[in-house]
Amino acid sequence: MKQTSVRVPYEPVEVAPVTTNRRVLSKIRTRQKVLEAARQLFTERGYEASTIRDIAKHAGMSTGAVFANFEDKSDLFEAVLMEDMERVAERMRAAAAVEAPVNDKLLSVFSAGYEYHLEHLPLMQAIIAQSWLRPLNAELRARAAAKVLLGIVGDALRDGSRAGEIQAEFDVRLVSETLWDGYLANYRRAVYDEWGLDTLRARLADQIELVLAGLRTK
Amino acid sequence: MGVREAQKRATREKVVEAARQLFEEIGYEETTIRMIAERAGVSVGSVFTTFESKVDIFNHILFEKFEALFSELKQISPYLKGSTRDRIASLMSIAYGVESRQLELMISHLGASHGWPARIEEESNQRHGRLLGLFRAALEQGQASGEIRTDADLDLFSEMLFAVYVRNYRKAYYEKLTPEALSALTERQLALLFEGVEAKASA
Structure with missing residues (x-):
């Protein structure tokens, strides 16, 4: 008895970190499994038709295990969205790293987005639909993530400006957001008119030209 | 217009108005046909006879x-x-x-x-x-x-x-x-x- 009471203070120091790590790791794995299952169902069925119960079943765990990791379906959806935005950001950054005239670079950056999202269009459709329906705090979080993507577009514009292709002084935010509006609007055509990557790119190239036309130095 | 036609039209108007209020108040997603029927004071079945x-x-x-x-x-x-x-x-x-x-x-x-x-x-x-x-x-x-x-x-x-x-x-x-x-x-x-x-x- 005395021995155990003496050992108690040491235990957390020596043993606890290991179990915590293991527990943390298994929690991360569970979370990842749930996320994957959710992504798959959202992609196949859209947001509305995917239930937590189905997602849990798909992940091979209880609904309780899902709720231990995510507050509700919208929380889960947001996690999928954030993961998507990070992946798209990575691809867009890679596209922006290639030296090219400003219009080509912008086209590559946006095309990276199209390429990624065309692979699971229903999910993108759900993402855009939900973007109109989320509460303000979720909107603010999504905006912070979108700011990263817009930043990549903004940097491409600044590069073009430094290279003397477009004016030195312009409203980077306004131009980036206007391009973004066109980029997003085209997803409708992908969904309802079955536009593929080539058609999307061609339309976007025209939109980019249109927006840049007013900013060209010559 | 027959009595039936008139009734159908009145139901339709009630349903549309109830739906309009609900879409505005709680949003389209959250609104159910049942809620619309309740607010309009008609049965769920008669909502479906006026709208698909x-x-x-x-x-x-x-x-x-x-x-x-x-x-x-x-x-x-x-x-x-x-x-x-x-x-x-x-x-x-x-x-x-x-x-x-x-x-x-x-x-x-x-x-x-x-x-x-x-x-x-x-x-x-x-x-x-x-x-x-x-x-x-x-x-x-x-x-x-x-x-x-x-x-x-x-x-x-x-x-x-x-x-x-x-x-x-x-x-x-x-x-x-x-x-x-x-x-x-x-x-x-x-x-x-x-x-x-x-x-x-x-x-």
């Missing part, structure tokens, strides 16, 4: 809403003054003014529009086509007066205008922009876009 589904009720409301907006814009458009850009800015401002009176409904509309069936999308496209037609008419007038370059792609341009116009409702909603602030933003967007199509004064 929730999205059809919504589409009907959007149709009425659009007709009201469109007739207002159409009436005003011949009297708009100023450059092409000014006239289009005015059209958008008027639309923002009208829509911001029921912004929740507009947001529900735009959210639902990304998941609704193709038949609704087709009807919706026809409505948007008519709105775009007003933009286009102003642009064609601008081309005729030499303000807009004759080689400008008006389809591309009016679609881009529309993309910007629609996305601005997001800002209005989430940033709580007043119709005036929204119009100011539109002015800047139009200035940017028109730069690309305006005929430059030849030196």
Whole structure:
């Protein structure tokens, strides 16, 4: 008895970190499994038709295990969205790293987005639909993530400006957001008119030209 | 009109009004047919005898809403003054003014529009086509007066205008922009876009 009471203070120091790590790791794995299952169902069925119960079943765990990791379906959806935005950001950054005239670079950056999202269009459709329906705090979080993507577009514009292709002084935010509006609007055509990557790119190239036309130095 | 017809029409009106209130109050997604029936004071079954589904009720409301907006814009458009850009800015401002009176409904509309069936999308496209037609008419007038370059792609341009116009409702909603602030933003967007199509004064 005395021995155990003496050992108690040491235990957390020596043993606890290991179990915590293991527990943390298994929690991360569970979370990842749930996320994957959710992504798959959202992609196949859209947001509305995917239930937590189905997602849990798909992940091979209880609904309780899902709720231990995510507050509700919208929380889960947001996690999928954030993961998507990070992946798209990575691809867009890679596209922006290639030296090219400003219009080509912008086209590559946006095309990276199209390429990624065309692979699971229903999910993108759900993402855009939900973007109109989320509460303000979720909107603010999504905006912070979108700011990263817009930043990549903004940097491409600044590069073009430094290279003397477009004016030195312009409203980077306004131009980036206007391009973004066109980029997003085209997803409708992908969904309802079955536009593929080539058609999307061609339309976007025209939109980019249109927006840049007013900013060209010559 | 027979008694049955009259009854059917009365039910329809009650259903539409109840749905309109609910879509505005709690949003399209959250509203169920059961709630609509309850608010309208009719049975769930009779909702379904007048409309096929929730999205059809919504589409009907959007149709009425659009007709009201469109007739207002159409009436005003011949009297708009100023450059092409000014006239289009005015059209958008008027639309923002009208829509911001029921912004929740507009947001529900735009959210639902990304998941609704193709038949609704087709009807919706026809409505948007008519709105775009007003933009286009102003642009064609601008081309005729030499303000807009004759080689400008008006389809591309009016679609881009529309993309910007629609996305601005997001800002209005989430940033709580007043119709005036929204119009100011539109002015800047139009200035940017028109730069690309305006005929430059030849030196």
